[in-house]
Amino acid sequence: MKKLFIDIGGTHLRGEIVSEEGSFRDTISSHEMGLLTYIDTQMALHPQIDFIGISYAGQVNKGVIAASPNINIDQYDIVAEIKSRYGIRSCIDNDLNCAVRAEASYWKSDSIAALFVGTGIGAAVIDEGKLVRGSHNMAYEIGHIPYRESPLHCGCGRSNCIELYASGSGMEKWLKYYGSEKPPYLESLKTSNTDEHTVATQFEEAFLYAAGVLVTLANPEILVIGGGVIDQNPYLVTLLREKLKDYALAPALEVLRIEMSVLENAPLEGAKLLEDDNG
Template identity: 40%
Template sequence: MKLALDIGGTYIRWEMANGIKGKERLDKIDLQTFIQDLIKKGKITHMGISYAGQVFRNEILSAPNIHATFDPKKMGIPYVIENDLKCAVLAEAQFFNASCITALYSGTGLGSATIDQNRIVRGFRNLAGEIGHIPYKKAPFRCGCGKDNCIELFASGSGLQKWANYLKTEATLKNKVLYALYTEALLYATATVLTLFNPSVLVLGGGVIKNSPDIIGVIQEKIESFSPPFSLKDVQIKLTQLEDASLEGIKILLERLP
């Protein structure tokens, strides 16, 4: 039996090959014990992990937005682990039947991944697409990576919460100040990935965007003011239609395990 896991900044989502699936908050469980129990109860033989952090050659490098720890090597079964956005873009490429596609997701963090000519753009250590940590503007607090000017501090759920705490208000995009901070940063991030990667399809997703789907209209309406015309020619900007693209993507990789 195979087990697919999607470990984000807030939740772990899981699905077994028999269709049994679930979701738990990370702050309510011990992650290592929880996964070990799933393996034991489901008689799991192989495991795939989509992980909201930096991953290279099946090893976790860092995870600024995940405070729950676990060691997949101690699970005792064959596994594959991959960055969550690289998993997501695999599923999005399959859904949109696209050979050049970028996924830009705003959830707990902000991340992107790109497939170009049917191959994932990885970079030297599989860190290509870490859009959340490009320099943007100074903030009066720090990102999980230690910097105080990451765009993730403005265009993510964790960033919105930090701004809300700083301004002593509720963390909601109904707040005009937070909405302005968020949308400007997301437009900047969108223009950046469009210019750098030149996809035929840009798909927007993640919890913040899914909970405020009208943002896609704002992006489509205002992107011409942020991105050069040549980056926008014939590109489609879409809202994800997948419930959990990262989980679907790791299932694709899990099938490739021997």
């Protein structure tokens, strides 16, 4: 039999078919095709699939997508719909919940937090070996904590989310606001004109603030940093190691290790753990 594992974010949908013969991966734009349509396509190509694990960049609870600021949703009750159409089991969880599972396995830690920055910014925490979920599986939804009022609007509808400052989509919105056509690459923005430089410096400050809040509240032994923006700007890990003391409670830093993710795709690897770990 075959397994289908999916990681869907605000930019890409990445899928992997795994079977005894090996694995096959593909990547498409998450704007091209909805999650359910992608699953229908894969089930037609691979009718032997008997489990689907999904890492989703949005708020999900008990198999249902509640909201996703950066993804067009073509089916909310996704697990029930997969069961109805194909009679197979599936499991979906927030992408950072999946990522922190994979990171905990890699780092062999039962006290770990993940902070990933890509299209959005998200966090998740494992404490004493257990994923911290909250009452509706929305614990540590750090991208939407109030930060600063802005003339822009987040995908969630508000104008003061930290995601408007410390994310790829946030940088794109600010650059458009300032009339810049530059891509959101921090290193080039920092050496550019005043407005573009402002976008980069306010990103760094918001990123440090988010990390400080996460470390102060969760008090993990390991903080893992990852995501597309981090991969493109690894200097951010050094910046965090140097500056986090100005943003986090000092006792929370005493045993803290800050690591950059070395997994190729932690959310996708975490989706593979959903088959045996629904909690």
